[in-house]
Amino acid sequence: MLGPLYNQFLIASLKFDIKHRQKLYERECQDEGHLQYLDNYCYMQPGVLPVLDFHDQNTSHSTHALHPFAAKFPPQLACWAIEQYSQPGETVCDPMAGSGTTLVEAWRLGRSGIGFDIDPLACLIAQAKSTPIEVGLLSEHNRRLVREIETASECFRMNIETGVFPDGWLEVDGRPELPNLDYWFTPQVQVGLTLLKRAIRAFETQPAVKRLWYVVVSSLILAKNSVANARDIVHSRHHHFRHEQIPDPIDRFCRRLRQVERQMRAYSEGGTVPRRGYADIHCNDSRNIPLAAGSVDLIVMSPPYCNALDYTRAHRFAVAWLADVLAITFNEYVIRGEAGLLARIREVIRK
Numbered sequence: 001m002l003g004p005l006y007n008q009f010l011i012a013s014l015k016f017d018i019k020h021r022q023k024l025y026e027r028e029c030q031d032e033g034h035l036q037y038l039d040n041y042c043y044m045q046p047g048v049l050p051v052l053d054f055h056d057q058n059t060s061h062s063t064h065a066l067h068p069f070a071a072k073f074p075p076q077l078a079c080w081a082i083e084q085y086s087q088p089g090e091t092v093c094d095p096m097a098g099s100g101t102t103l104v105e106a107w108r109l110g111r112s113g114i115g116f117d118i119d120p121l122a123c124l125i126a127q128a129k130s131t132p133i134e135v136g137l138l139s140e141h142n143r144r145l146v147r148e149i150e151t152a153s154e155c156f157r158m159n160i161e162t163g164v165f166p167d168g169w170l171e172v173d174g175r176p177e178l179p180n181l182d183y184w185f186t187p188q189v190q191v192g193l194t195l196l197k198r199a200i201r202a203f204e205t206q207p208a209v210k211r212l213w214y215v216v217v218s219s220l221i222l223a224k225n226s227v228a229n230a231r232d233i234v235h236s237r238h239h240h241f242r243h244e245q246i247p248d249p250i251d252r253f254c255r256r257l258r259q260v261e262r263q264m265r266a267y268s269e270g271g272t273v274p275r276r277g278y279a280d281i282h283c284n285d286s287r288n289i290p291l292a293a294g295s296v297d298l299i300v301m302s303p304p305y306c307n308a309l310d311y312t313r314a315h316r317f318a319v320a321w322l323a324d325v326l327a328i329t330f331n332e333y334v335i336r337g338e339a340g341l342l343a344r345i346r347e348v349i350r351k
């Protein structure tokens, strides 16, 4: 159980309409059950809520916009909580870290971060976003990777145009296990994504740099304007969508790298003491966290909306492509996610 392990337990609930939240809060406070819940678990005090209006603020600074993620914190919310309830040098934990907003903010504010998430794709994203990279090295390796991708795409131009895999590629790379793969990804996009993965895999660099590149690949798939034949996958159910022009994942990837370099520069150069270690992220169920009592000073988290968001469904297109990187098969991912969702729904119904 989490309770006894930590000095402070803050649940900062995520609601985008602050006025609605204020009303909700006031109403809930009149209800005995909710009052007790808030007293037990929250440090939210009446009067602080109006401060938490971030509508006109930039939520894409540092690495926050590296990858789309449903129901992300506005970074300002995590920042506010960390500054309010912890001191520089202390340790902040997010047991449902999602895309790592809390961990990015913890680093920026000189706190050590520990994160957990049950979803391996979320862990990969959180790790990529919260691990600073020396910008000179990143910039040089980005340039070299782009050169190698350009050379490969020149060699395999015909394959990319026709969508026919070059000899031997499928034996090495296999095809993603996603059902109806050809319906969701045109053959040309499949060849392009495979080429990107091969180029990244063959490149010798730090694990942090590779992670960042794989997350960029995932972001092309889960973006609002996805390279898949689907729209806004991460926030909704998959709706088939036919692009007027077949998307070019290679061109998009290379352009995204320039953006990512700027984001990583802002993040890596914006961190403050203690620069001891990066955020520590584990793929783990937060109901069973292996941490010693008292090892964390603050928890900042936003639990999933189990009746509204199905992360496994949202992420499965990217997981199918990155299964080897995530060390999970597509089927294991789906089965684990569906079992978890069913268990949570049963729990809610029981209550």
Ligand SMILES: C[S@@+](CC[C@H](N)C(=O)[O-])C[C@H]1O[C@@H](n2cnc3c(N)ncnc32)[C@H](O)[C@@H]1O
Residues within 6 Å of the ligand: 069, 070, 071, 072, 073, 095, 096, 097, 098, 099, 100, 101, 102, 116, 117, 118, 119, 122, 284, 285, 286, 287, 301, 302, 303, 304, 305, 311
């Ligand atoms: C609302 S999201 C968190 C978003 C995060 N605050 C951010 O800014 O990106 C909730 C997260 O909880 C994770 N989750 C759900 N059940 C979990 C569990 N039992 N253990 C760990 N993580 C869990 C989901 O995978 C999801 O990434």
